[in-house]
Amino acid sequence: MKIEIQNLRKKFGSREVLKGLSLNIEPGAVSGLVGPNACGKTTLIKCILGLTIPTSGEILVGGKSIHREWDYRRKIGYMPQNPNFPPNLTFIDLLEMLEDLRNEDRSKSCEELVDIFGLRECLDKPFSTMSGGTKQKCAAVAAFMFDPDILILDEPSVGLDPVAALKLKELVLQSVNKGKSVLLVSHIMTEVEQLVQRMVFLLEGEAAFSGNVDQLREQTGEDKLENAIVKMMLSRKPERAFEIIGHHQRMGSQ
């Protein structure tokens, strides 16, 4: 399912965070949302999820405007960066609650997801007794459990152990193969390199680049994605970008 963002602006007081942003999130691909801190990535995600109301502009999900709508969220699975579940509820309470609230059955894969992330023995544990990584795994199950058409993953691997992170990557790739739209926010370059087919580069609330990864490499003249992104991030300070990339290459050759 396609997400279309048209001339989106968001102001917090006098500070304009999104400055007329226009881009499309295509189905059947992982779109990476990359950019420096405070460039508007989280605000954009919040606008898509309906957590923040844009100052102007429009967001279309599956061709329909989401303005004042709420049922479109049925099509979205969201995995936040720092999941914070009610401390007194157990994991099974959460799964049942989501099922009751959406009034739809969890997909058969929910049981599989619980096993994939090794959460079977955590089902009856309250969230107050769980570690950050375990909560992150629970958030992954909650995001994937209804087999949604759109997945929004905000720094999904932060806090996950390498095994869980690998399993999450496999799940993302499986979803893409089924034709789902995936929007991934990540600062982990290896993860971006492995998963992302299309890249949206946000800089000071504007899309400085939107296209596939090869186009980004071509545009910046860098083979390594990491260097291409650094160059893009510091495109308004080119001398600083050359300095960082040069230093990085010298360290690598040593």
Added chain:
Amino acid sequence: MTQFLTLLKYELMNVLRGKWLFLYALMFSGIAYSIGHLGGDTMKAALSLMNLVILVTPIVSILYASIYWYNADGFTTLLLTQPLRRWGIFVSRWIAIALTLSLCFVAGTALPFFIQQTLTGPLVTLLLLGTALTFAFTSIGLLISVLFNDRMKGIGAAFLLWFYFSIVHDGLVFSQWSFFANTPSKTHLWSLLPPTLSTWFASCSL
């Protein structure tokens, strides 16, 4: 409506599992038992309890609602990302917190009098007054938490509002009342009354 009731069920489950709410009920039981045990009639017991209820229920309600909201920040985000209407999320939380606090207050206060078979009119009025105050101050607590993103500012504002409504406002009303004691018309004073109306009503009925 089904969706709202489902939300309410899970909010209630979460609030009811908070163990220290039982301490709140226990505190009222202890105080009610002591006052009831000291002797005197039900009217005197109700008046003594009322002084306490007017101060304690608002501050517990306003602070509990604020702290609960800030602690449930991530849970609120999770609910807001689900296909749910916003009003359902906020109203169910308000009802769950206010209902649980009211139940603790009513059960804690009524139990000693119920056992002693002295649970009569004035005490029932007092229980209703405490419940009304709990609902009112829980809603104020939630409103403050929504308005202030910063937890410390929010809790500070909650405390200041409690101080104003529970102490300063009553003082203002009564000082105005005495100041205009010899004035034929005191209708303008009614504009100051709503927050203290339940107190005033309870005092009259007692």
